[in-house]
Amino acid sequence: MTQLAPRPAALDRRLLHRARGASVYIGVCAGLGLAQTACVVAGAWLTASLVAGAFAGGRDLADLGPQLTALAAVLAARALLASVQEAAANRAAAGVKSGLRRQALEHLMRLPSGTRGTGETANLLVRGVDALDAYFARYLPQLVLAVLVPAAVIAVMLAAYPPAALIVLATLPLIPLFGVLIGRHTKARAERQWASTAALAHHFADLVAGLPTLKAFGRADRQAGAIRVTTGEYRRRSMSLLRVAFCSALVLELAASLSVAVVAVTVGVQLVHGGLAGEAGLRTALLVLILAPEAYLPLRNAGAHYHASAEGLAAADKVFAILAETPEPGAAPAPDAEPADAPALAAAPHIAPPLQRAPTIMFRRTVFAYPGRDPLPELSLTVPAAQTTVLTARSGAGKSTLLAALLGFRRPRSGSIAFDGADLAGLDLEAVRRSIAWLPQQPVLIDGTVAENVRLAVPHDASDPAVAKAIAAAHAPDGRRRVAANGAGLSAGEAARVGLARLLLRADLLDTPVLLLDEPTAHLDADTEHAVLESLAPYREGRTVLIASHRAAVRAIADREVDW
Numbered sequence: 132m133t134q135l136a137p138r139p140a141a142l143d144r145r146l147l148h149r150a151r152g153a154s155v156y157i158g159v160c161a162g163l164g165l166a167q168t169a170c171v172v173a174g175a176w177l178t179a180s181l182v183a184g185a186f187a188g189g190r191d192l193a194d195l196g197p198q199l200t201a202l203a204a205v206l207a208a209r210a211l212l213a214s215v216q217e218a219a220a221n222r223a224a225a226g227v228k229s230g231l232r233r234q235a236l237e238h239l240m241r242l243p244s245g246t247r248g249t250g251e252t253a254n255l256l257v258r259g260v261d262a263l264d265a266y267f268a269r270y271l272p273q274l275v276l277a278v279l280v281p282a283a284v285i286a287v288m289l290a291a292y293p294p295a296a297l298i299v300l301a302t303l304p305l306i307p308l309f310g311v312l313i314g315r316h317t318k319a320r321a322e323r324q325w326a327s328t329a330a331l332a333h334h335f336a337d338l339v340a341g342l343p344t345l346k347a348f349g350r351a352d353r354q355a356g357a358i359r360v361t362t363g364e365y366r367r368r369s370m371s372l373l374r375v376a377f378c379s380a381l382v383l384e385l386a387a388s389l390s391v392a393v394v395a396v397t398v399g400v401q402l403v404h405g406g407l408a409g410e411a412g413l414r415t416a417l418l419v420l421i422l423a424p425e426a427y428l429p430l431r432n433a434g435a436h437y438h439a440s441a442e443g444l445a446a447a448d449k450v451f452a453i454l455a456e457t458p459e460p461g462a463a464p465a466p467d468a469e470p471a472d473a474p475a476l477a478a479a480p481h482i483a484p485p486l487q488r489a490p491t492i493m494f495r496r497t498v499f500a501y502p503g504r505d506p507l508p509e510l511s512l513t514v515p516a517a518q519t520t521v522l523t524a525r526s527g528a529g530k531s532t533l534l535a536a537l538l539g540f541r542r543p544r545s546g547s548i549a550f551d552g553a554d555l556a557g558l559d560l561e562a563v564r565r566s567i568a569w570l571p572q573q574p575v576l577i578d579g580t581v582a583e584n585v586r587l588a589v590p591h592d593a594s595d596p597a598v599a600k601a602i603a604a605a606h607a608p609d610g611r612r613r614v615a616a617n618g619a620g621l622s623a624g625e626a627a628r629v630g631l632a633r634l635l636l637r638a639d640l641l642d643t644p645v646l647l648l649d650e651p652t653a654h655l656d657a658d659t660e661h662a663v664l665e666s667l668a669p670y671r672e673g674r675t676v677l678i679a680s681h682r683a684a685v686r687a688i689a690d691r692e693v694d695w
């Protein structure tokens with residue numbers, strides 16, 4: 132599992148920079164925050180004037196009518212501003228989240244494949260990024276208010292009753308100070324909690340995929356036990372994070388309440404001793420008493436929401452770690468690459484055109500190695516142009532690895548691969564891939580019809596007759612037949628033929644000079660195998676074809692067989 136990157140600052144610049152519209156949102160927050168601050172001060176002033184006028188000034192309802200109306204208007208404006216704020220926050224959060232997901236997905240497509248867990252990545256981009264709601268919709272607006280409201284309150288208090296302003300000024304820093312101290316403690320817990328969420332997602336994804344096998348071997352109950360352990364760990368860590376969040380809220384609440392109490396006692400003593408006398412004195416005392424809690428409220432809220440947004444920030448960190456990973460050489464630039472990416476793109480290999488004719492493919496002293504495994508034996512091999520070569524090496528010798536390497540999905544540890552003498556490492560991978568039609572050993576099938584699955588073979592939309600032709604040539608099931616995710620609903624042989632139809636459609640529409648087929652007839656009966664190989668014959672003409680197979684019928688069509 133990748134390590135979490137360092138914790139982002141309270142106001143995460145990368146997040147604001149990466150997310151289009153986020154800076155506009157901060158501007159909107161600031162504007163709304165200013166208006167809300169004005170409402171807070173005006174509301175306090177009007178309430179204090181009304182109460183002081185009624186009790187110390189002896190004014191009746193008719194006298195106080197205009198002020199009452201003004202107070203109602205201020206309260207209504209405050210409620211309206213809060214709902215506008217909420218709407219803007221949700222809109223901004225939705226935009227930022229979809230932007231981050233899009234950037235991460237586009238970047239993931241440019242990274243070497245097979246390097247990260249599916250469950251973990253899906254969890255990060257769905258649940259993790261969703262957790263940013265708390266950051267954008269609740270924390271950021273409170274952060275803006277936490278700057279504006281205390282400043283306004285202190286300014287008003289300085290004018291009305293300076294001792295109260297000094298008390299607020301002295302005690303206010305306690306809130307962020309305690310917040311930071313507790314926040315440091317939260318950091319490690321939030322990271323651990325995120326790690327256990329990721330482990331849980333990974334475990335679930337694996338379990339669901341392998342459930343039939345586990346049931347067949349009577350291991351499903353054991354897995355339930357493993358899930359119990361993982362969920363128990365997740366629950367323990369979530370509770371521990373929540374405990375810190377509750378304690379933090381309590382400490383901040385306590386600090387704020389004590390500070391307000393000090394202000395209240397000071398004002399009360401002045402009222403008793405006549406320091407604040409008459410209607411004006413009562414108005415000042417009430418104004419200070421009403422405003423004092425308002426000074427602490429946004430800071431306390433910002434502290435509380437920071438904990439709620441910690442998970443989203445930890446997830447954003449991981450998304451940035453993905454965005455910082457170096458794309459594979461020759462990967463297409465991101466559609467909206469940031470200006471900062473420009474030098475890296477300028478240094479990308481020369482963009483070569485797709486291979487124009489059937490190439491000779493050469494593996495020169497190539498060694499492949501998987502992490503934690505002994506390297507596969509060194510291999511030198513020439514695949515002649517416009518011929519069909521069948522790889523018959525034993526199972527596990529590295530045939531699929533070889534085919535994947537031609538697509539740039541695996542890179543040799545040493546040695547080289549060349550198309551017509553041009554080293555693959557120096558070619559544009561996108562262009563090379565456009566020149567190849569590939570049938571993997573287990574074609575990935577998506578939820579949809581057979582025809583929709585076949586259409587995936589080409590980047591643009593293929594015509595119905597072209598799809599139908601490919602399906603017929605591959606002897607694949609009817610194009611209208613439904614396929615569930617992962618090919619559920621099709622037999623292994625049918626799934627393989629849908630994969631083959633993809634290869635044929637791609638070869639037809641993109642005129643790819645190279646065909647790579649990994650065990651194309653592994654699940655087929657002799658008659659269907661014969662029919663499929665016959666259909667393949669015209670597509671092999673004038674193309675460099677490389678097939679991994681041990682089947683006698685496939686070997687029979689080979690111009691050349693290679694074993695090692």
Ligand SMILES: Nc1ncnc2c1ncn2[C@@H]1O[C@H](COP(=O)(O)OP(=O)(O)OP(=O)(O)O)[C@@H](O)[C@H]1O
Nearest residue numbers: 501502504524525526527528529530531532533679
């Ligand atoms: N992702 C991976 N991680 C670790 N080892 C791998 C990975 N993929 C393949 N291997 C190992 O690399 C070796 C070659 O695998 P590969 O699938 O290329 O063989 P193959 O000749 O195609 O086998 P088969 O005929 O059974 O399909 C095997 O020992 C396999 O266990």
